[in-house]
Amino acid sequence: MDGPDRPDGILQRGLYFEEFEVGARYLHRPGRTATEADNVLFSSLTMNTQALHLDAAYAASQPFGQRLMNSMWTLATMVGASVAQLTQGTLVAQLGLSDIAFPAPLFHGDTIYTETEVLEKRRSASRPGQGIVTMRHTGRNQHGDVVATATRVALMWCAPDAALPAPVATPAPVSAP
Secondary structure, eight states, rough: OTTTTTOOOOOOOOOGGOOOTTEEEEEEEEEEEEOOHHHHHHHHHHOOOHHHOOOHHHHHTTTTTSSSOOOOHHHHHHHHHIIIIIIITEEEEEEEEEEEEEEEETTTTTTEEEEEEEEEEESSSSSSSSEEEEEEEEEETTOOEEEEEEEEEEEEEEEOOSSOOOOOOOOOOOOOO
């Protein structure tokens, strides 16, 4: 098969709107081990000077006894882990994030594993050829503890006409004599 999506091989992409199934759960692998460098760099780049992320002596005196990974790094990494499988090349725009929670801490050396459940989908009423997908991302550490959750709403491209299955022919109505 030749074409723009397959000139020399199979192009890795996310899912088109029609390919999302409500209730489907995707396990994104590999996981990502959080490092001290990740925490310091991300916190510094985003101008987040919170001592709980950057000051080991201070963090040792606090309830968790050590530096916490920056929660925004955790959120960004969790969403990023889903891109190749769900939205690479098929996303129009991220519309919003809500219901964000960090129920357990993530520390340097922990590994975050992300899964995504598709909650709902609908065609866009105002943007032909696009649909809105709502999904819930869940991040767990290597022990299975939930360290982050977020609901994400994304505007997705519908499949190009060539990628859609051929319509099933419907018999013409028979008129009564």
